Amino acid sequence: MTKQARQFAIKELIAARPIGSQETLRRELGKRGFRVTQATLSRDMNDLGVSRTMQGGMPRYAIPSAAGMTALSPLVGAEVVSIDANESLIVVHTLPGCANTVGEFIDVRRHPDIIGTVAGDNTLLVVPISTKKTSHVMQFLKHTLIEGAA
Amino acid sequence: MTKQARQFAIKELIAARPIGSQETLRRELGKRGFRVTQATLSRDMNDLGVSRTMQGGMPRYAIPSAAGMTALSPLVGAEVVSIDANESLIVVHTLPGCANTVGEFIDVRRHPDIIGTVAGDNTLLVVPISTKKTSHVMQFLKHTLIEGAA
DNA sequence: CATGATTCTGTATATTTATGCAAGACAAAA
DNA sequence: TTTTGTCTTGCATAAATATACAGAATCATG
Numbered sequence: 085m086t087k088q089a090r091q092f093a094i095k096e097l098i099a100a101r102p103i104g105s106q107e108t109l110r111r112e113l114g115k116r117g118f119r120v121t122q123a124t125l126s127r128d129m130n131d132l133g134v135s136r137t138m139q140g141g142m143p144r145y146a147i148p149s150a151a152g153m154t155a156l157s158p159l160v161g162a163e164v165v166s167i168d169a170n171e172s173l174i175v176v177h178t179l180p181g182c183a184n185t186v187g188e189f190i191d192v193r194r195h196p197d198i199i200g201t202v203a204g205d206n207t208l209l210v211v212p213i214s215t216k217k218t219s220h221v222m223q224f225l226k227h228t229l230i231e232g233a234a
Numbered sequence: 235m236t237k238q239a240r241q242f243a244i245k246e247l248i249a250a251r252p253i254g255s256q257e258t259l260r261r262e263l264g265k266r267g268f269r270v271t272q273a274t275l276s277r278d279m280n281d282l283g284v285s286r287t288m289q290g291g292m293p294r295y296a297i298p299s300a301a302g303m304t305a306l307s308p309l310v311g312a313e314v315v316s317i318d319a320n321e322s323l324i325v326v327h328t329l330p331g332c333a334n335t336v337g338e339f340i341d342v343r344r345h346p347d348i349i350g351t352v353a354g355d356n357t358l359l360v361v362p363i364s365t366k367k368t369s370h371v372m373q374f375l376k377h378t379l380i381e382g383a384a
Numbered sequence: 385c386a387t388g389a390t391t392c393t394g395t396a397t398a399t400t401t402a403t404g405c406a407a408g409a410c411a412a413a414a
Numbered sequence: 415t416t417t418t419g420t421c422t423t424g425c426a427t428a429a430a431t432a433t434a435c436a437g438a439a440t441c442a443t444g
Contacts, residue, residue: 087392105430121394126432135285135296136431138402143430146285168349170364172322175350202359204352205334209359237422255400271424276402286401288432293400 090118091128095147098134104143165206169222172215176208176225183208190225197221240268241278245297248284254293314379315356319372321365326358326375333358336379343378347371 093116094109103109106125113120129136134145164186165177178186187203190210197217202209212221243266244259253259256275263270279286279295286295314336315327328336337353340360347367352359362371 107430122431123395123433124393126430127393130288130291130432133287133289135287137283137285138280139283141280141402143402168363170322170349170362172365173349173361175352175361177350202352204337204354207337207350207352209350209352209361257400272401273403273425274423276400277423279401291432293432 087128090120091132093118094125094128094134095132098145098147102142103145109145167222167225169218171218172212174210174212174218174222174225176210178206178208182206195221195224197224237278240270241282243268244275244278244284245282248295248297252292253295259295317372317375317379319368321368322362324360324362324368324372324375326360326379328356328358332356340375340378345371345374347374 090113093113097103097109097112101112103112106122106129109125110120110122113125128134129145132147134147136143136145138144165179167177168175176183176186183203183206187201187208190198190201190208197213197220199211199213201211210221210225212218240263243263247253247259247262253262256272256279259275260270260272263275278284282297284295284297286293288294315329318325318327326333326336333353333356337351337358340348340351340358347363347370349361349363351361360371360375362368
């Protein structure tokens with residue numbers, strides 16, 4: 085029952101259902117075998133950068149998407165927020181100011197199906213050699229940037 | 235000293251500086267002539283949908299990004315020079331150095347048909363989720379950027 | 385093993401936020 | 415004017431969250 089495992093469970097729970105208080109969260113975690121106090125959860129919230137909002141009198145916790153990713157892969161891919169594509173282009177979202185780094189990281193690999201990359205501030209455009217190769221490149225990127233970090 | 239005026243001031247304050255508690259906010263508002271109690275602010279937070287996050291032991295309020303950006307609408311429109319597209323990309327020309335601002339402005343809208351944006355100096359690339367959606371996105375951008383939508 | 389440094393956690397409590405209730409302000413209808 | 419209803423607010427307090435402190439647990443080193 086590591087701290088890491090617990091915080092992962094917290095992210096899952098918060099993302100899945102409307103959790104409104106640390107006490108509620110504590111009970112849900114209890115069902116899953118994590119027995120901790122509210123104080124610990126308060127610290128976890130801090131670590132995870134979770135935010136709390138009131139809406140129509142109902143409180144609700146939410147994970148900032150970027151923070152979620154960051155916590156997931158503390159290593160190389162920590163800067164990558166998301167990877168999406170249309171038929172002919174792939175867009176990698178990164179933390180602010182990190183697109184350049186990620187772009188160079190990809191360039192160095194010299195993947196044969198990637199023509200090149202263009203980096204903005206927090207967005208990286210990856211151009212595949214052919215629309216037919218787009219999904220291949222997607223897989224490559226997800227593997228390299230996300231799984232590769234863990 | 236309307237409720238409306240007060241809530242507007244709250245948005246400004248929260249956007250401008252790191253406000254960590256309703257009590258702090260109350261004092262700041264006091265300096266500006268809004269004398270209210272913490273209870274009222276708690277209700278305002280609910281109305282505005284403001285969220286609170288702990289980071290490194292320091293609390294901080296934040297406005298859901300779209301709400302904060304709304305005020306910028308008229309300014310952004312002035313920066314846009316032209317909007318063009320081919321089948322798979324949309325190019326927004328802006329005044330020199332403004333592409334970044336316009337890009338962020340579009341990003342926070344989180345339009346479902348927009349995968350992402352890449353900003354250069356005076357040129358902004360907008361990537362639609364599909365070539366079929368390009369014209370839709372064009373319309374959205376023209377409406378949002380030029381006519382200055384709410 | 386012993387020592388010290390570091391991390392993690394619970395307890396108790398301080399701090400902060402949310403809310404039930406009643407009072408005041410205002411508007412529309414009688 | 416009086417009545418009725420809606421809206422907003424403050425007061426007092428309940429509810430929720432953060433934190434100082436001390437006790438374990440973990441780990442690297444001598």
